[in-house]
Amino acid sequence: MAIWGKKINKETDPETRENKKKVGLIRRLWQKFRSIDWKNPVNRWKLLFVSLVGCIVVFGGGYGVLTFTNSPSFCSSCHEMAPEYSTYTASAHNNISCVQCHIKPGFTNMITHKVKSMKEVYYHVTGVPKQIVQTEEEAISNENCLQCHSxxxxxxxxxxxxxxxxxxxxxxxxxxxxxxxVVHAKIVARGINTEEVRGHWTKENAEKLMEEKYLRPNMGTCIDCHDKVNNGEKPWKDVAYNVPPNPEEVEKKLEEKTKASGEATKEGESKETEAAHDGKTQEIILQAIGKQQKDVKISMECETCHKKVKVPKNHKVAGWNGKHGGTAIQELDKCVNCHQDSKWAREIPKEDIISLLKMKETKTKYVPNITVVKDQSRINKFCSACHGNRPVGHVESDQWLTTHAAKAKTPDQKAECFVCHDREKPKEGSTDIKAPTDVYCQYCHRTGFKSDVKN
Known part of the structure; x- marks a missing residue:
């Protein structure tokens, strides 16, 4: 007797065992299904029971797979995700799952994402990528953020x-x-999630590398966007503006550009780009301190965005602009907390994870040093925005040329002069830190100084 209760007569049934061997499995199952007596209520109840069990197995199994693949532990199962998972666990968002940010709300979006994610499995099997980079298609939408935030x-x-x-x-x-x-501390832009450093991404190290300046909004991002708006642009309309560039694509484009233009052209373009960047940075800094307000739609002044701008008491004394040198020497480490032009740039420089970890282990204390102050004032665009201009205390040129000797008698006084001026004419292509002004001492002092002090 068969499962469904119908007797089979081997003598009258045309399908003998020999014939069944020739018929395929699917066809045989279909023939059995058609031969069932569906008028029998018992068979209909059996079909309902089998269908119910099948649905439980299929949908229950599917739900289990979705739940498992949506969990952060699944993401951490691939070693190439170690930097991303470590930063996630050390962030303030570690109480929600990865998919709450990385998949748009809705069942359809989830299934679509799962299908697209099959390529990640392919990459994992065929060859782990050098660096995990978020694509433009995977950019986190406002829908995700507004699930929790107002x-x-x-x-x-x-x-x-x-x-x-x-x-x-x-x-x-x-x-x-x-x-x-906010979650991954911009590790892609910093270049510290590459293949060769993934072994250093432990929970302890992640907490050291999750610096506040990378978790919070970068002031340079706000300034860059506002500056573009003032020029009539809407940069956020381009998705590429909001995701870190793929290093492999950037490198490829750079190689193609180098081959097409040649090294000489590349060096020339680099100098032009650097000069344009320096000029733009100084222009924005002057806007921020209220010295330039022409054709501004969105104000760049600090008070526009900051509720309270804490100006130190010693900054409020008369003539502070010309008297802050001594304070800068003694408290340079405090000065650069605010006057640090890297905070004003949207681009994040590449970092070395080993050096970062060593810096966290060894805390260095600033020791007053005029040479360090001089170098900082030259490389810091915030400082050179003013140091490149002629100080009020220098009065008229013809008067200053004949009277400034009294201001540069001692080695300390001369050292202050060298903050803005080079002693000798800078050599072409020199790697020394460039002075904010092109006026150098030996232009006039060609025979040297009475008391020789080296720069």
Whole structure:
């Protein structure tokens, strides 16, 4: 007797064992299904039971697979994800799952993402990528952020910044334009999630590398965007503006450009680009301190975004602009906390993870040093924005040329002069730190000085 209760007569049944061997499995199952007596209520109940069990197995198994692949532990199972997982566990978002940020809300979006993610499995099997980089298609949308965060916030959690979140969102500005590092501390842009350093990504090291300046919005990002708006642009409309560039693509484009233009042209373009960048940085700094307000749609002044701008008491004394040199020598480490032009740049320089970890282990204390101050004032665009201009105390040129000797008698006084001036004419192509002004001492002092002090 068969499972479904129908007797089979081997003598009258045309399908003998020999014939069944020739018929395929699917066809045989279909023939058995058709031969069932569906008028029998018992058979219909059996079909319902089998269908129910099948649905439980299929949908239950599918749900189990989705749940497992949506868990952060699944992401951590691939060793190439060690930097991303380590930073995630050390971030303030470690109480939510990865998919809550990386997949748009909705069942359809989840299934679509799972299908697209099959390529990641392929890459894992065929060859681990040198660096995990978020693509433009995978950029985190505002929908994800607004699942938890309110768009009606006017002041940041720190209480310092005044940011109209609703206004930005209504202009379609993506949240990640400002908050790109909130979970992973911009490790892609910093270049510290590459294949050769993945072994250093432990939970302890992640906590050392999760610096506040990379977790919070970068002031350079705000300034860059506002500057573009003042020039009539809407940079956030290009998705590529909000995700870190793929290093492999950047390297490829650079090689192609080098082959097409040649090394000589490349060096010339590099100098032009550097000069343009320096000029732009100084222009923005002058806007920030209120010295340049022409054709400005969105003000760059500090008070525009900062609720409270804490100006130190010693800055409020008369003539501070010309008297701050002594304070800078004694407290340079405090000065650069605010006057650090790297904070004003959107681009993040590449870092070395080993050096970063060593810096965290060895805390160095600043020792007053005029040479260090001189070098900092030259490379820091915030300083050179003013140091490149003629000081008020230098009066008229013809008067200053004949009277400035009294201001440069001692070695310490001469050292202060060398903050802005080179002693000798800078050599072409020299690697020395460039002075903020092109006026050098030996232009006039061609026979040297009475008391020789080296720069």
């Amino acid at each position: 768009k009606n916030r006017l002041v940041t959690a720190s209480g310092d910044l005044k940011v109209n979140h609703k206004g930005h969102i209504e202009k379609d500005v993506p949240c990640i334009s400002c908050h790109a590092g």
